[in-house]
Each structure stands twice: as C-alpha cells, then as structure tokens.
Amino acid sequence: MKNFMWWNPTIVIFGEGTISQIAVQLSAVGAKSVLLLYGGKAIFKNGVYTQVTDALNENKIAFVELGGVKSNPRVDKVREGVARIKAASVDAIVPVGGGSVFDSAKAIAAGALYKGDVWDLFEGTAAIESALPIYGVLTASATSSEVNNIAVVSNPEQDKKTSITSPYLFPRVSIIDPSVQASMPESQTVNGGIDIMAHVLERLFDGAEGAELIDEQGYAIIKSMIRIIPALRESPDDYVARSQYAWAASLGHNGSMSCGRDPRGDFSSHKLGHSLSLIYDTPHGASLSVMMPAWARYLYRDHPTPFARFAESVFDIRGKDEEDRAAAGIDELERFFRSLGAPTTLRELNIPESDIDRLAKNASIFAPFGVLQSLTSEDILEIYKLAY
Amino acid sequence: MKNFMWWNPTIVIFGEGTISQIAVQLSAVGAKSVLLLYGGKAIFKNGVYTQVTDALNENKIAFVELGGVKSNPRVDKVREGVARIKAASVDAIVPVGGGSVFDSAKAIAAGALYKGDVWDLFEGTAAIESALPIYGVLTASATSSEVNNIAVVSNPEQDKKTSITSPYLFPRVSIIDPSVQASMPESQTVNGGIDIMAHVLERLFDGAEGAELIDEQGYAIIKSMIRIIPALRESPDDYVARSQYAWAASLGHNGSMSCGRDPRGDFSSHKLGHSLSLIYDTPHGASLSVMMPAWARYLYRDHPTPFARFAESVFDIRGKDEEDRAAAGIDELERFFRSLGAPTTLRELNIPESDIDRLAKNASIFAPFGVLQSLTSEDILEIYKLAY
Numbered sequence: 001m002k003n004f005m006w007w008n009p010t011i012v013i014f015g016e017g018t019i020s021q022i023a024v025q026l027s028a029v030g031a032k033s034v035l036l037l038y039g040g041k042a043i044f045k046n047g048v049y050t051q052v053t054d055a056l057n058e059n060k061i062a063f064v065e066l067g068g069v070k071s072n073p074r075v076d077k078v079r080e081g082v083a084r085i086k087a088a089s090v091d092a093i094v095p096v097g098g099g100s101v102f103d104s105a106k107a108i109a110a111g112a113l114y115k116g117d118v119w120d121l122f123e124g125t126a127a128i129e130s131a132l133p134i135y136g137v138l139t140a141s142a143t144s145s146e147v148n149n150i151a152v153v154s155n156p157e158q159d160k161k162t163s164i165t166s167p168y169l170f171p172r173v174s175i176i177d178p179s180v181q182a183s184m185p186e187s188q189t190v191n192g193g194i195d196i197m198a199h200v201l202e203r204l205f206d207g208a209e210g211a212e213l214i215d216e217q218g219y220a221i222i223k224s225m226i227r228i229i230p231a232l233r234e235s236p237d238d239y240v241a242r243s244q245y246a247w248a249a250s251l252g253h254n255g256s257m258s259c260g261r262d263p264r265g266d267f268s269s270h271k272l273g274h275s276l277s278l279i280y281d282t283p284h285g286a287s288l289s290v291m292m293p294a295w296a297r298y299l300y301r302d303h304p305t306p307f308a309r310f311a312e313s314v315f316d317i318r319g320k321d322e323e324d325r326a327a328a329g330i331d332e333l334e335r336f337f338r339s340l341g342a343p344t345t346l347r348e349l350n351i352p353e354s355d356i357d358r359l360a361k362n363a364s365i366f367a368p369f370g371v372l373q374s375l376t377s378e379d380i381l382e383i384y385k386l387a388y
Numbered sequence: 389m390k391n392f393m394w395w396n397p398t399i400v401i402f403g404e405g406t407i408s409q410i411a412v413q414l415s416a417v418g419a420k421s422v423l424l425l426y427g428g429k430a431i432f433k434n435g436v437y438t439q440v441t442d443a444l445n446e447n448k449i450a451f452v453e454l455g456g457v458k459s460n461p462r463v464d465k466v467r468e469g470v471a472r473i474k475a476a477s478v479d480a481i482v483p484v485g486g487g488s489v490f491d492s493a494k495a496i497a498a499g500a501l502y503k504g505d506v507w508d509l510f511e512g513t514a515a516i517e518s519a520l521p522i523y524g525v526l527t528a529s530a531t532s533s534e535v536n537n538i539a540v541v542s543n544p545e546q547d548k549k550t551s552i553t554s555p556y557l558f559p560r561v562s563i564i565d566p567s568v569q570a571s572m573p574e575s576q577t578v579n580g581g582i583d584i585m586a587h588v589l590e591r592l593f594d595g596a597e598g599a600e601l602i603d604e605q606g607y608a609i610i611k612s613m614i615r616i617i618p619a620l621r622e623s624p625d626d627y628v629a630r631s632q633y634a635w636a637a638s639l640g641h642n643g644s645m646s647c648g649r650d651p652r653g654d655f656s657s658h659k660l661g662h663s664l665s666l667i668y669d670t671p672h673g674a675s676l677s678v679m680m681p682a683w684a685r686y687l688y689r690d691h692p693t694p695f696a697r698f699a700e701s702v703f704d705i706r707g708k709d710e711e712d713r714a715a716a717g718i719d720e721l722e723r724f725f726r727s728l729g730a731p732t733t734l735r736e737l738n739i740p741e742s743d744i745d746r747l748a749k750n751a752s753i754f755a756p757f758g759v760l761q762s763l764t765s766e767d768i769l770e771i772y773k774l775a776y
Contacts (some may be wrong), residue, residue, distance in 0.1 A: 001402075001403070001628065003404065004400075004402050004403065005400065005401050006400045006402070007395040007396060007397060007398060007399040007400060008393060008396040011393065011394075011395040011697070012392075012393065012394045013393050014389075014391060014392050014394070014647070014648075015389070015390065015391025015392065016391065017391075018391060041465075055631060056402075077428060095456065103463040112697060134566075178389075181754065209633075210617070210627075210628035210631070212632065213608070213609070213616075213632040213635055213636055214635075216609075216611055216612055217605060217609075219602070219641075220601070220604035220605050221604075221605075221606065223604055224600060224601040224604055227600070228601075231591065239598075240597075240598035241391040243598070244389060244598075244600065244601040244648075246603060247389065247602075247647065247648065248601055251601075259635065260402075260631065260632075260635065302639040304392075305699075306463065371557060388746060
C-alpha cells in the first residue's frame with residue numbers, strides 16, 4: 001500500500017425523512033440566514049423545495065434564493081451567487097440538488113470570501129484561504145460532491161472546465177434522502193450508475209500493487225451496482241436499491257477508494273469520454289460505457305493483472321490463463337453496460353467514422369495521460385478506433 | 389437500509405515514515421506543549437519513542453510524559469493524566485501506542501476539561517462538553533480507537549468496565565505507520581486479527597435486511613483478513629500485509645460498517661467472551677474465537693440467512709439448502725481460527741466443565757442482549773455448553 005492521508009469530515013445524515021434535519025443542523029451552529037441554491041424544476045416536483053423551505057421557516061432561518069444551476073455548472077452562475085452573498089451576507093450556503101449544485105455551492109463558498117474574481121481560484125492565481133460553510137441536501141446521487149472537497153466548474157468564454165480542491169470545501173453536513181431520487185428519470189439512473197461504477201473502476205484499473213484490501217472494497221461496490229441498477233430500472237421506487245445506489249455513489253468517490261494507491265486513479269476513460277461530451281454532448285455515463293471497454297481492450301494484454309483480478313472477483317471468472325480471464329472480464333463489463341441499454345460503441349452514438357481523427361486530436365491536447373499506461377496521441381487514436 | 393449518520397473527522401496519515409508528521413500537524417495548529425502518553429517498553433524497543441520525541445524537539449514542542457498505560461486501561465491512570473494536565477496545562481494529548489493508550493488519551497482529554505472526577509463522565513452523571521485535542525501515533529492496530537470517538541476504561545474498585553462516546557473524542561490526527569507493527573508478537577497479531585474480524589462479523593451477523601452493499605464491504609474485509617493474518621504469521625515484516633492489516637482494523641470499527649444497519653451491531657460474542665476475559669484473563673481475540681462459532685451454531689437454524697450469505701461470499705460455498713450453507717460457513721470460520729492456532733473451545737482454555745454455570749451466570753448479568761436474537765440466561769447457558 002502506498003502512503004496516504006484520508007479523512008471525511010462531512011456529517012452525512014442519510015435516510016428517508018431526514019431533509020428537515022438541515023434546518024436543525026443550521027440552527028445548532030446559530031445560522032440566521034442562508035443562500036438557498038438549486039437547479040431546475042425537479043425539486044419543486046418532488047417536494048424537496050417545500051420540505052427544505054418549511055424547515056428553514058420553522059427554524060426562523062432567512063434565505064436568499066438562487067436557482068438555475070445547470071449540469072456542467074458554469075462560472076457565470078457562480079459569480080451570480082458570489083455577488084448575491086456580497087450584497088446580502090449569509091451564514092451558510094444550502095445547495096439543494098445534485099452534484100452540479102453542490103459543486104457550484106463550493107465555488108460560491110470560496111468566492112464569497114475572496115476579494116477578486118472567483119475564477120482566479122480555478123486558475124490557481126489565488127489560493128482558497130477560507131470558505132462559507134455548506135449545509136446541503138442531495139437530490140441526485142452520482143458525483144459524490146456531497147462528501148468530497150472538489151468542485152468542477154466550466155468557463156465557456158475560455159473554453160475551460162477546471163476544478164478546485166480545498167479542505168475548506170467539504171460540506172459540513174450533507175443530507176441524503178434516497179426516497180426523493182425515486183423520481184429520477186431512468187436514463188439518469190443508468191448514466192449516473194455507470195459514472196459511479198467508473199469512479200471505482202478507474203481506481204481498480206490503475207495497476208496498484210499491494211492494495212488488495214481496497215480492491216476488495218471496490219469490487220464490493222461494483223458487484224452491488226450490478227445488482228442495483230437493473231433493480232431500479234425495474235422498480236424506480238425500490239427504496240432498498242435506491243438507498244444502496246446513493247450510498248455506493250458517496251463511497252465511490254469520497255477518497256476512500258484511493259487509500260493506498262495512486263491518488264489520481266487512472267481516469268483515462270474519463271478523459272477519452274470527455275471529448276465525446278464536449279463535441280457531441282454525449283451524456284457522461286454514455287461516454288464512459290463506450291470508452292472504458294475500448295480503453296481496457298487496448299491495454300489488457302500488456303497489463304492483464306488488474307483486469308483478471310476484477311474478472312475473478314466480480315464475475316467469478318476462472319481459468320488458468322490470466323490474459324483470457326482479463327478479456328472475459330472486459331467482455332462481461334461491456335455486456336452489463338449493454339444490458340442497461342447503454343451504448344458501447346461510437347457507432348451507436350451516430351458519430352461518423354471520419355470523426356475519429358478529430359476526437360483523437362481533441363483528447364490528445366492533454367496527452368500523455370493515464371496511470372496504468374501513459375497514453376500517447378497514437379494510443380488515443382487506436383483506442384477511438386477500437387471504440388468504433 | 390436503515391437511516392444513519394456518519395462522519396470521520398480524524399485526519400489519518402498512513403504509511404511508512406510518517407511518524408514525524410505528528411509534530412508538523414501540532415505545529416500547524418500552534419501547539420506549544422503536549423502530554424505524551426504511552427504504555428510499556430514496546431515504543432522504546434521499536435524506535436517510535438525516539439521518532440516522536442525527536443520530531444517534537446525539532447518543532448520546539450515541549451512535552452510532559454506519562455507512561456505505564458496497561459491493556460484494559462484503568463481509571464487510576466486516567467486520573468493521573470488528568471492531574472498532570474491540571475498541574476501543567478498542555479495544548480494537546482499525544483497518545484503513542486495501541487488502542488488502550490488511545491482510549492486513555494480520550495478519557496484524559498475529556499477529564500482535563502471537566503471540574504469533577506473523570507469517572508462521572510463514564511457513569512453518565514455529567515456530560516462531556518469539551519475535550520483537549522488528541523494527536524496520536526498508533527503502534528498496534530486492532531481496536532480502531534485511532535479513528536473513532538469511543539473510549540473504554542475499567543474501574544477495578546467498582547468492578548466496572550464502561551465506555552464514553554462523544555464527538556469531542558475523535559482524534560484530530562492519527563498517524564498509522566504499519567512498519568513499526570512488524571515487531572508485534574505473533575500472538576498479538578493473531579488475537580488482534582480475530583478482533584478486527586469480529587468487529588465486522590458482529591455487524592454482518594446482525595440480521596439487517598437491505599444492507600447488502602455494507603455486507604459486501606464487510607465480506608471484503610473478512611476475505612482480506614483471511615489472507616493477511618496467515619501471511620503475517622509467515623513473515624511478520626511483510627509490509628504489504630502489515631499495512632492492509634492496519635487499514636482493515638481502522639475500517640472495521642470506524643462506524644462505516646454500521647451504516648444502514650442497527651448501529652449497535654449484535655456483539656453477543658463480545659459479551660459472551662467478556663466473561664472469559666474477566667474470570668480467566670483469556671485474551672480478547674481468543675475469547676472471540678471460542679464464543680463466536682458457538683454463538684453462531686446456537687442460532688443459525690433460526691436465522692440462516694446472514695450466515696448463508698457470509699458462507700457464499702467469503703468461502704464460496706454453494707448448494708441449494710440455506711441452512712446447510714450457513715452451517716458450512718460457520719465450520720469454515722472455525723477452521724480458519726484453528727488454523728491460526730487460536731482456541732475454539734472452552735476445553736482448550738483449560739476451563740473446567742463445572743465452571744460453565746458460573747460463566748453463564750456472569751454473562752447473564754447483562755441479559756437479555758443481542759440483535760440477531762435477544763439471548764436469555766437460558767440461551768447463554770446453552771451457548772457456553774456448545775462452546776465446551
């Protein structure tokens with residue numbers, strides 16, 4: 001095991017009927033006014049907006065509202081939040097929504113206590129030296145932003161998508177009531193589920209040695225997700241499956257899966273998928289179900305061990321030859337993605353074969369990347385070809 | 389999954405060569421003087437004492453020393469620590485040792501800021517309203533005290549062994565350098581290893597429904613320990629195994645294994661074993677390797693599911709009949725304990741059969757107890773008979 005540092009200071013309050021606790025927690029620290037941050041109409045439809053605002057009102061906590069946070073959240077909305085807080089100071093920020101709302105809340109929390117423009121913090125030209133406390137209500141699980149200290153924000157003017165990380169950015173409290181996620185559309189359950197799996201797989205496939213204990217923790221999450229996602233497609237309001245989905249999401253990307261291994265994870269599939277999202281607006285989960293099997297097939301002959309161990313532990317694949325087991329495990333993973341109705345080829349995304357060069361060029365801007373194997377622009381081109 | 393609340397605010401710094409970080413962390417919060425708390429001679433033999441004091445000296449942090457903390461730590465030593473701090477105030481407490489040293493540090497940390505006698509906090513006649521910060525160096529993994537907020541202390545005058553729990557008792561920082569545990573005697577590696585497994589098994593065997601994701605996390609730890617303990621008996625300085633042993637210990641009892649299930653765990657085997665330790669001074673691990681299989685055999689016919697699922701997931705036991713799978717899994721667990729040289733019967737502990745009534749009476753003081761099945765004093769007697 002490699003050396004590591006780990007903690008998880010966010011207090012998670014998990015379960016059905018816990019949303020009103022947000023106001024109790026805010027009252028306990030004497031908060032009198034908050035910025036209530038959210039996305040679109042979902043929280044009005046599923047009743048979460050009412051639950052949160054009723055609880056705030058009952059506890060006499062005033063709130064300023066800011067809605068309209070989009071997925072792939074943007075710096076202009078963050079600036080709007082910062083300006084709102086600078087005009088009418090608040091004691092805390094209350095994101096109510098999914099990962100993009102939490103990410104925006106973190107950026108606003110840091111930006112509100114910084115004199116200059118918040119984008120400086122993303123550019124690294126200024127350091128995050130403090131942040132407003134965040135007390136959030138999660139309504140869509142996938143990114144794990146509710147339990148980590150990372151915020152990813154886009155700046156379309158500069159064509160950049162960048163992250164900030166700081167110990168000040170851990171939410172103080174995150175409420176996760178899985179029952180409100182029953183109204184999540186099936187496509188989001190599937191895409192989010194693949195993303196949750198990919199957060200873990202990017203670590204399992206990093207080639208780390210001596211991290212079997214953490215590998216086993218990861219296999220456990222993957223095996224659970226293979227059970228959970230189909231169960232939710234069948235019955236979206238299956239609370240047991242929905243709650244395990246939510247907790248798997250938190251565990252998968254709260255840093256615990258990196259303990260004892262390269263803290264970066266491999267994340268090549270994420271980077272290769274990113275170009276699909278950028279150029280064709282492919283949903284994040286779909287970009288992963290296409291690129292991860294292709295990436296794995298390109299590499300497994302040179303690095304069979306992590307794939308073979310995955311095949312044995314998750315799919316119970318036996319046999320003498322490590323390379324064969326590795327290949328069979330990748331096949332099974334792809335078959336599982338297909339069983340969810342997720343795409344596994346570029347062709348299914350209606351991307352013309354002639355675009356492969358363009359895709360490779362776009363992804364190669366960041367090359368070389370990857371931990372299991374450092375990918376050159378030639379490697380990247382070959383992987384997109386395999387994905388076709 | 390049941391509702392739960394979880395966090396882990398302790399900053400864990402893990403790995404070889406990390407011990408000097410303790411002083412860096414103390415300096416970062418401006419600590420000028422600390423109470424250095426430890427047990428016996430082990431930290432002088434393995435060089436940890438020198439590493440810690442060198443680091444404190446280099447960072448100009450003064451320290452008052454208090455040694456002699458024993459396993460099953462006692463309130464008199466805690467009182468000694470509290471008196472020491474009240475005489476010469478310090479900014480933090482630095483436990484250097486295993487679980488008993490950490491437990492004592494927590495009790496001293498709370499007692500030092502309480503006006504009355506520290507035992508009041510254990511009796512519950514006074515509440516813990518604050519505590520000195522704890523910055524610890526772990527030298528023996530098993531109890532998980534380095535990452536939880538629990539302290540167990542004995543009061544021999546009153547023949548009591550009681551715990552305190554408070555959010556103030558989480559260590560701020562815990563340094564875990566597994567390499568210093570290579571000098572741990574084999575018997576301690578085995579007993580501690582069984583204790584680590586038992587912390588997880590007491591949860592897995594609680595009969596919780598809908599917690600499969602957490603079950604899987606637990607199976608992963610058990611499977612790892614089945615690999616790790618024999619490896620360490622073979623090669624005590626196998627760093628990879630030693631580091632996984634250490635991290636499994638922390639994960640097993642940091643609260644994460646209780647998420648979504650009864651927060652108490654079953655812990656009947658611990659309670660049944662406690663009488664063995666009390667009357668015959670049986671090591672904690674040995675008391676568990678004897679009582680857990682007997683407890684499981686007494687109950688599995690009425691509650692086959694958790695044992696059958698354990699058998700399948702950990703020992704790959706298949707077969708149509710759930711009860712058969714359950715029995716086979718218990719057999720395998722017992723066989724594993726025996727393979728470590730651990731006792732699995734009262735007979736092996738040289739306890740006379742005529743003492744069984746006495747044992748049952750002692751354990752029955754706390755009856756009924758247990759979550760999977762609430763045990764009466766009749767049940768308890770039968771389980772000790774089975775254990776003979």
